[in-house]
Amino acid sequence: MAFPSAPSVLWSVSLLTALFAAEVHSNIVYDDDPFQPVTSDETVSVGGTVTLTCRVAESDNSSLQWSNTAQQTLYFGEKRALRDNRIQLHRSTSTELSITISDVQLSDEGEYTCSIFTMPVRTARATVTVLGVPGKPQISGFEKEVQEGHKVTLICTSAGSKPPARLRWYRGDQELDGRPDVVESVPDDPTYKVSSELTLEVSRSDDNAPITCAVDHPSLAPGDKRSEQALRVLYSPAVEILPESDLPREGEKFHLQCLGNSNPEPHSYTWTKKDGELPPLSKADGAFLRFEMLNKSDNGVYVCEAVNKIGRGQGEYTLLVQDPTAMSTSSGVDHAVIGGVVAVIVFILLCLLIVLGRYLIRHKGTYLTHEAKGSDDAPDADTAIINAEGGHSGAEDKKEYFI
Incomplete structure (x- = not known):
């Protein structure tokens, strides 16, 4: 050109x-x-x-x-x-x-x-x-773990927006209410720096929960710019005791396991028995309480206490030792069902045998009656024998004889 x-x-x-x-x-x-x-x-x-x-x-x-x-x-x-x-x-x-x-x-x-x-x-x-495109938000104010029940304050900052961006807080998919955004103008620059503050009282359910700060601005599609920070929460143990079996039997080996859900993990476990001492044939082995040979005298409520640097927690388990011949409820139900089915089958077979026997006896009597009737009609012994043996053939012989 x-x-x-x-x-x-x-x-x-x-x-x-x-x-x-x-x-x-x-x-x-x-x-x-x-x-x-x-x-x-x-x-x-x-x-x-x-x-x-x-x-x-x-x-x-x-x-x-x-x-x-x-x-x-x-x-x-x-x-x-x-x-x-x-x-x-x-x-x-x-x-x-x-x-x-x-x-x-x-x-x-x-x-x-x-x-x-x-x-x-x-x-x-x-x-x-x-439109001034805001920069990726930065989260600060959370440098170490927070103890359960305490508060944590997070600050989210984004610069370079025009008009001023809006910052939103989320815990997972749930939106949280932070303090109103603070907007600062930048010297010799038509853009703005925006910051938002969020204060949370944390619980054990917040451990490892993602906290997200997202930028809302006309120049961005939803979710284009966001930052995420995982909370780290310290909490005392929540204790649960798990038995080796649901049917502890007398004379068998058995153990209880103490599970302490906490952050950090429990560093010590203590086993006790309510209203008495631990049985002589039991042994506390950290998170386990082992029984070498169960006895009905072992019955009772056992307590496990787990301890970490935040605190301690307790759990209980009631031990009821069964007889050696005891069967689990589910096994007993299964055997009862099988026994009932077998009994019904045996009863049906007996009924069939009785009906079949009566049928055979009735038809055998009818046969003998017809044989006797042929003998009674004979004029002499020889004819009776012929009638008993031949029936119609004897009649034909007799008819030929008269001719």
């Missing part, structure tokens, strides 16, 4: 400036004017790219011009007047002039002017708002 000579450019710019000044002082408003330029305000974040567009409804071949906040000409038609490689021509027609400004800085914020050099000169203004 060819540029005009320096004197020519300076003369043109001076003439345009004079015309523009005359138009500004005239304060003429043009309604429904087809030559009146139309622009729109734009918002862009630092480092982004903004597009400035100026349009007219009709054209008389007059050139459109964009000027910056200092009234320096950026583009006159397709000709670039300001040597700034960040500013490029986007589109130039008889009715439109669009330019882009890349790598936008806070100093680029302000009012830009589009002019069309008709008689008189017509102008339109577009305000470019530049």
Whole structure:
């Protein structure tokens, strides 16, 4: 692209400036004017790219011009007047002039002017708002563990925002209420430094809980910039005693285990028995109480005390020694069910045998009765034998004999 000579450019710019000044002082408003330029305000974040567009409804071949906040000409038609490689021509027609400004800085914020050099000169203004992108928040005030029941104060700070950012606190997914944000202006800088304070009374459930500070700002998508700090809480032991078996039997080995949930871990365990001494065949072994051979005299309530540097906690377990033949409740239920099923099967088989026996006996008696009846009808012993043995065959022999 060819540029005009320096004197020519300076003369043109001076003439345009004079015309523009005359138009500004005239304060003429043009309604429904087809030559009146139309622009729109734009918002862009630092480092982004903004597009400035100026349009007219009709054209008389007059050139459109964009000027910056200092009234320096950026583009006159397709000709670039300001040597700034960040500013490029986007589109130039008889009715439109669009330019882009890349790598936008806070100093680029302000009012830009589009002019069309008709008689008189017509102008339109577009305000470019530049958002200062806040920096990643920093959390301070938590350098060591906090004891359960004590308070901790956390401070979150983020700099470089414009307008001032808003800071939000979270514990996990739950939003917490901190003190109102403190906004500080930065000398010789249009951005702001924002800080927020959060005070918590911690409990054991807060141990390793993530505390998050997130920045809320128009230049950022939700969750873009956040910092996380895990709480470390010290608390005394919460004690639970676990038996080796739910059915301790007389004569068997057995042990109890003491679990002390605490931070830090318990450094000592003490076993005692309520209303008496520990059995002679038992042995305290740190978190374990071991019985070499259970006896019903071992019955009673056993207490374990766990101790760490924060405090101590106790747990109890009631030992009831069972007979050696005792079975677990679940086993007894299973055996009862099996026994019931077997009894039902045996009963059904017995019923079937009785019915079958009676059936066989009844049919055998009927057979013997028919045999006896054949013998009684015979006139002599020989005929009775033949009737008993043959039935119908004997009758046929007798019929042949009479013929």
